[in-house]
Structure formats: C-alpha cells, structure tokens
Amino acid sequence: MDTVLITGSNRGIGLELCKQMHKKGNEVIATCRDPSPELINLGVRIEENIDISSEDSLICLKNNLSGVNLDCIIHNAGIYEFNSFEKLDKKSILRQFEINALSPILMTQTLKHLLNRSSKVAFVTSRMGSIEDNTSGSSYGYRMSKVALSMAAKSLSIDLLKQDIYVAILHPGLVSTRMTGFTRNGISPEESANGLLNRIDSLNKKNSGTFWHVNGEVLPW
Numbered sequence: 001m002d003t004v005l006i007t008g009s010n011r012g013i014g015l016e017l018c019k020q021m022h023k024k025g026n027e028v029i030a031t032c033r034d035p036s037p038e039l040i041n042l043g044v045r046i047e048e049n050i051d052i053s054s055e056d057s058l059i060c061l062k063n064n065l066s067g068v069n070l071d072c073i074i075h076n077a078g079i080y081e082f083n084s085f086e087k088l089d090k091k092s093i094l095r096q097f098e099i100n101a102l103s104p105i106l107m108t109q110t111l112k113h114l115l116n117r118s119s120k121v122a123f124v125t126s127r128m129g130s131i132e133d134n135t136s137g138s139s140y141g142y143r144m145s146k147v148a149l150s151m152a153a154k155s156l157s158i159d160l161l162k163q164d165i166y167v168a169i170l171h172p173g174l175v176s177t178r179m180t181g182f183t184r185n186g187i188s189p190e191e192s193a194n195g196l197l198n199r200i201d202s203l204n205k206k207n208s209g210t211f212w213h214v215n216g217e218v219l220p221w
Contacts, residue, residue: 008077
C-alpha cells in the first residue's frame with residue numbers, strides 16, 4: 001500500500017484521482033481549500049484549508065504530516081484564466097504563474113523530507129504549455145505558467161534523480177470539468193485519472209522528466 005498526497009482534490013480530476021487511488025487500497029491524503037461532499041464521502045484523509053500559494057498553509061501541512069512517508073505526490077491543483085493579447089491582465093497572469101508554476105515546486109521543497117527512495121512526484125501541466133504544439137495562440141497567462149511548470153519539473157527531475165526520486169510531467173487530456181466549461185469534446189475525469197495513474201505507474205529512473213500525454217504519447221516541448 002502506497003501513501004499518496006493529491007492536491008486540488010475536491011472536484012474534477014483531483015477527486016477522481018483520489019477515488020481511483022483509494023479503490024486500489026492506497027492511503028490517500030487529499031488537500032484542498034474546501035472539501036466537497038463527494039470528497040468527504042470517500043473516507044480518505046483530508047487536509048483542508050490548504051492554499052498551495054500560501055506559505056502559512058504549506059507550513060501547516062508540513063506540521064500535520066509529521067512522521068508520514070510519502071510514496072507519491074500528485075500536483076493537480078491549478079487555475080485557468082483566459083488572457084487574449086488585446087486584454088492582457090497583469091494580475092491574472094501573475095496569479096496563474098504563482099499557483100500553476102511556482103506553488104507546486106515550493107510545495108515539493110516543503111515536503112521533500114517526507115519522500116522515500118523511489119518516491120514519485122507528478123505534475124499535471126498541459127499540452128497548452130508546449131511551444132511546438134501551439135497553433136492557436138492566446139491564453140497567455142495559462143500557456144506561460146504551464147511552460148514554466150514543465151521547465152521547473154524538468155529541472156527537479158534532474159536534481160532528485162541522485163536520490164532516486166522520479167518526476168512525471170503530465171498532460172491530462174482535454175477533460176470535461178468545470179475548468180473547461182464541461183466541454184462535450186473532452187474525455188471524462190475517470191478516463192483522464194486512469195491514464196494519469198498509468199503514466200505514474202510506469203515512471204522510473206530511465207524516463208523521469210518525460211513530458212507525457214495521458215494516452216502515453218511523449219509530447220514536444
């Protein structure tokens with residue numbers, strides 16, 4: 001049985017990751033600001049009032065997890081705010097950088113002492129953070145923040161390899177969730193979470209730092 005910490009766990013992909021990991025018999029630690037009824041009903045350990053962009057929250061979480069050994073951290077929490085070139089919003093862009101790119105790295109640093117050899121750290125980024133794959137433009141803040149997250153995660157994969165801790169950089173697919181306006185063109189959270197967990201399961205020393213699509217395809221930077 002593994003102990004897994006999942007951020008942004010109260011709905012969408014995060015909630016589904018909690019469900020599937022719990023069903024497999026793992027000990028799940030779900031972090032969120034406000035737990036949803038669905039998350040509460042799962043029966044997993046919930047660390048609420050956790051804002052990943054708050055230093056105080058991270059210190060509180062660190063203290064609450066004293067003595068816990070983590071086999072996996074899945075950084076799922078993030079925000080999407082639309083920024084066109086005509087309507088660039090500096091505060092929005094900086095907010096997306098802080099939550100999507102900087103906070104997951106700082107959180108990993110804060111909880112690093114809880115990781116074991118062969119532990120895994122997974123970052124849910126986005127194909128929208130692929131420079132080569134960008135054919136539609138716009139979404140400046142989100143795209144830029146996800147590029148930054150992927151770069152940070154790649155550096156982390158190199159820094160942690162000497163300690164046999166492995167890093168996955170994952171695109172969840174276009175998923176029908178509140179973030180995407182429940183698009184009819186997307187896959188279900190169940191399908192996305194299953195694919196993400198398959199990628200994490202296959203993570204090892206040789207492929208640490210790879211940027212994967214949820215379907216197993218290696219994505220361009």
